[in-house]
Amino acid sequence: MTSALDERPVESSPARFEVLVPPPADGSTQARLGRLALSHGVVETPQFMPVGTNATVKALSPDDLREAGATIILANTYHLYLRPGHERISRLGGLHRFMAWDRPVLTDSGGFQVVSLGEMRKVDDQGVTFQSHLDGSYHRFTPELSIAVQEALGADIAVAFDQPVPPASSSRADVAEAARRTHLWAERSLAAHKRPNQALFGIVQGGLDPELREESARFVAGLPFDGICIGGLAGDETAAQRGVALDVAVRLLRDDPRPRYLMGLGSPADLLDAVHRGVDLFDSVLPARVARNGQLWTPEGRINIRNARYADDDRPVQEGCRCLLCRNFSRAYLAHLFRAEELLAYRLATCHNMTFTLDFMADIRASLRSGTFSACLSELRARAAGKGRVSAS
Amino acid sequence: MTSALDERPVESSPARFEVLVPPPADGSTQARLGRLALSHGVVETPQFMPVGTNATVKALSPDDLREAGATIILANTYHLYLRPGHERISRLGGLHRFMAWDRPVLTDSGGFQVVSLGEMRKVDDQGVTFQSHLDGSYHRFTPELSIAVQEALGADIAVAFDQPVPPASSSRADVAEAARRTHLWAERSLAAHKRPNQALFGIVQGGLDPELREESARFVAGLPFDGICIGGLAGDETAAQRGVALDVAVRLLRDDPRPRYLMGLGSPADLLDAVHRGVDLFDSVLPARVARNGQLWTPEGRINIRNARYADDDRPVQEGCRCLLCRNFSRAYLAHLFRAEELLAYRLATCHNMTFTLDFMADIRASLRSGTFSACLSELRARAAGKGRVSAS
Numbered sequence: 001m002t003s004a005l006d007e008r009p010v011e012s013s014p015a016r017f018e019v020l021v022p023p024p025a026d027g028s029t030q031a032r033l034g035r036l037a038l039s040h041g042v043v044e045t046p047q048f049m050p051v052g053t054n055a056t057v058k059a060l061s062p063d064d065l066r067e068a069g070a071t072i073i074l075a076n077t078y079h080l081y082l083r084p085g086h087e088r089i090s091r092l093g094g095l096h097r098f099m100a101w102d103r104p105v106l107t108d109s110g111g112f113q114v115v116s117l118g119e120m121r122k123v124d125d126q127g128v129t130f131q132s133h134l135d136g137s138y139h140r141f142t143p144e145l146s147i148a149v150q151e152a153l154g155a156d157i158a159v160a161f162d163q164p165v166p167p168a169s170s171s172r173a174d175v176a177e178a179a180r181r182t183h184l185w186a187e188r189s190l191a192a193h194k195r196p197n198q199a200l201f202g203i204v205q206g207g208l209d210p211e212l213r214e215e216s217a218r219f220v221a222g223l224p225f226d227g228i229c230i231g232g233l234a235g236d237e238t239a240a241q242r243g244v245a246l247d248v249a250v251r252l253l254r255d256d257p258r259p260r261y262l263m264g265l266g267s268p269a270d271l272l273d274a275v276h277r278g279v280d281l282f283d284s285v286l287p288a289r290v291a292r293n294g295q296l297w298t299p300e301g302r303i304n305i306r307n308a309r310y311a312d313d314d315r316p317v318q319e320g321c322r323c324l325l326c327r328n329f330s331r332a333y334l335a336h337l338f339r340a341e342e343l344l345a346y347r348l349a350t351c352h353n354m355t356f357t358l359d360f361m362a363d364i365r366a367s368l369r370s371g372t373f374s375a376c377l378s379e380l381r382a383r384a385a386g387k388g389r390v391s392a393s
Numbered sequence: 394m395t396s397a398l399d400e401r402p403v404e405s406s407p408a409r410f411e412v413l414v415p416p417p418a419d420g421s422t423q424a425r426l427g428r429l430a431l432s433h434g435v436v437e438t439p440q441f442m443p444v445g446t447n448a449t450v451k452a453l454s455p456d457d458l459r460e461a462g463a464t465i466i467l468a469n470t471y472h473l474y475l476r477p478g479h480e481r482i483s484r485l486g487g488l489h490r491f492m493a494w495d496r497p498v499l500t501d502s503g504g505f506q507v508v509s510l511g512e513m514r515k516v517d518d519q520g521v522t523f524q525s526h527l528d529g530s531y532h533r534f535t536p537e538l539s540i541a542v543q544e545a546l547g548a549d550i551a552v553a554f555d556q557p558v559p560p561a562s563s564s565r566a567d568v569a570e571a572a573r574r575t576h577l578w579a580e581r582s583l584a585a586h587k588r589p590n591q592a593l594f595g596i597v598q599g600g601l602d603p604e605l606r607e608e609s610a611r612f613v614a615g616l617p618f619d620g621i622c623i624g625g626l627a628g629d630e631t632a633a634q635r636g637v638a639l640d641v642a643v644r645l646l647r648d649d650p651r652p653r654y655l656m657g658l659g660s661p662a663d664l665l666d667a668v669h670r671g672v673d674l675f676d677s678v679l680p681a682r683v684a685r686n687g688q689l690w691t692p693e694g695r696i697n698i699r700n701a702r703y704a705d706d707d708r709p710v711q712e713g714c715r716c717l718l719c720r721n722f723s724r725a726y727l728a729h730l731f732r733a734e735e736l737l738a739y740r741l742a743t744c745h746n747m748t749f750t751l752d753f754m755a756d757i758r759a760s761l762r763s764g765t766f767s768a769c770l771s772e773l774r775a776r777a778a779g780k781g782r783v784s785a786s
Contacts, residue, residue: 054730056733061741336448343739344452
């Protein structure tokens with residue numbers, strides 16, 4: 001593993017990760033504070049990445065994202081390949097310029113979306129043939145095409161093409177087969193990747209089976225990726241099942257110098273638990289999606305703003321919150337906007353949940369910096385418990 | 394008329410209007426530069442008021458409005474009476490606090506909406522009985538209730554309850570009857586209005602008939618209103634018909650010291666023409682509505698951003714425009730957002746058309762200030778001609 005890593009000279013690496021505060025020697029937590037330097041800026045970890053599927057985080061502008069505290073966002077390779085097309089974005093100067101976001105971006109590989117199409121796709125060792133969800137047209141993704149699309153988009157971090165499977169409802173044979181294919185594709189993704197100012201992360205699969213998960217982690221960690229994604233979780237598994245699989249992977253990666261990114265996790269309780277188990281990076285549509293449905297996250301739990309009780313409530317959604325919504329407007333006003341189906345409702349609610357999530361991560365980082373994470377864990381869990389009810393809904 | 398005006402001491406007036414540059418003595422234009430001081434600030438005229446029907450200008454935040462240059466907005470009494478309710482807004486501290494807008498607001502009387510309900514309303518001399526467009530429930534508006542609702546909302550300017558009729562398709566008898574009723578209701582609105590920090594504007598009706606229009610202007614100008622609305626236009630009439638009716642009203646009001654507000658007009662060509670004929674204030678949903686449909690206004694005419702030709706166009710919608718859209722994003726990006734039905738599309742497009750409209754009014758004011766309006770008229774008309782094509786679509 002170390003020899004493979006040595007092939008890339010550190011000084012020219014497009015992703016320089018430094019662990020500023022390692023987990024304590026007493027083993028009370030695997031949580032760590034880090035700093036990830038990318039082409040477009042520095043990302044402090046643990047960190048949450050808002051999802052900008054169509055080169056826009058739904059309802060927000062780049063200024064809204066900056067104000068919420070986002071330092072890195074994720075964009076979806078599958079969606080941008082189909083519309084407006086990666087070659088078009090490349091001609092227009094790349095994804096950063098296209099969406100006017102000058103901070104780091106990570107693109108996923110499209111594997112999750114393509115493989116999730118169910119009846120509309122067919123997987124073989126060479127790649128995946130699928131039908132577009134937009135117009136039913138036929139397409140084929142291979143590791144090489146996924147990398148080419150991501151190089152055209154020009155994100156700071158690209159991700160190897162993989163085959164995730166539903167962790168809890170897949171047979172061991174299916175999980176093993178998908179992991180085998182993911183490993184083949186990891187090597188082909190690495191071989192295909194040329195863009196020098198773009199990092200490439202590999203993806204660990206292996207479902208919930210400790211043996212398969214460990215085997216996958218060992219295989220992917222042995223390749224010269226710039227970071228390690230833990231895929232195939234945040235699916236249909238329980239939190240306890242996820243914890244076991246996560247611990248297996250992190251234990252294998254314990255002495256690995258690269259950042260760990262758990263794909264697809266978004267509720268505050270889940271984020272906190274995964275940080276505690278040693279994860280550095282996260283992404284999810286959850287905070288934004290529930291916001292557009294009128295669910296606001298606060299330290300005291302969720303608010304469903306469509307509930308009649310808020311129609312006359314002149315308090316902000318969260319006292320002392322610095323977001324656009326809470327600084328200016330009452331619960332009653334937001335309730336009115338949702339009832340009237342006014343567009344401003346979705347922006348204000350998304351600003352709040354995004355600010356809440358990013359502030360929660362910042363508080364986690366502050367406790368890691370001051371060495372009080374383990375001591376703060378019960379208080380952080382209490383805050384997350386209110387929010388945890390959201391994730392379960 | 395002057396005696397009626399004298400009943401209100403000038404120093405305590407909730408609307409102090411000053412004509413800074415009167416129309417030139419040569420009669421080449423009736424356009425004038427003015428300054429209207431209201432409870433929440435000063436409005437330079439000629440001025441356009443964005444429409445915030447449900448206590449929000451669709452797709453924009455108060456910051457967006459300020460950045461676009463809005464100094465006064467309009468909110469709809471009918472809509473806010475039905476939802477969330479004027480008493481609720483009053484309990485929550487009034488409309489300004491409710492929607493976090495600290496600059497002037499004008500509320501209309503609800504007359505236009507109530508009378509536009511067609512089969513769902515019945516008009517008599519006492520008021521209008523109508524069914525809610527939201528749930529079919531029965532309601533009755535009278536001049537007294539309209540004023541009570543507007544006092545509860547607490548706008549800087551309230552408007553007398555009136556009965557507009559479609560100007561071109563109504564019989565002379567219907568127009569005369571509606572004007573008679575509007576005059577009755579003007580007096581009752583004045584008698585009912587008590588809120589000291591709120592101005593009250595009267596509404597001139599009289600359709601397209603010069604005699605009825607002049608009679609209505611004379612009657613309403615004889616009452617101690619703080620400003621004069623010219624209603625019952627911007628409907629099914631031609632621009633030429635509107636011009637005739639407008640000239641009749643403005644001629645009658647020539648020596649009147651109060652601001653003139655033409656209700657419901659919004660295309661740049663129409664605004665320019667009405668300024669030229671002596672109008673000070675305007676409102677319309679047009680710039681925002683066409684923006685949400687993907688029509689962008691520029692000095693060279695309209696852009697329908699859904700047109701395939703813009704998919705690869707990396708230029709801003711309008712070169713040199715200071716708006717949120719043009720400062721940051723390409724036509725190609727906006728075209729993508731509209732195709733993907735992303736919420737940011739509607740905000741960006743609305744920011745542009747609103748900025749364009751308010752900048753156009755600012756340029757008109759600048760030419761009035763420098764005494765070059767008549768000289769600039771052909772250039773302003775050329776810019777509006779591109780935009781005029783929009784208003785005709």
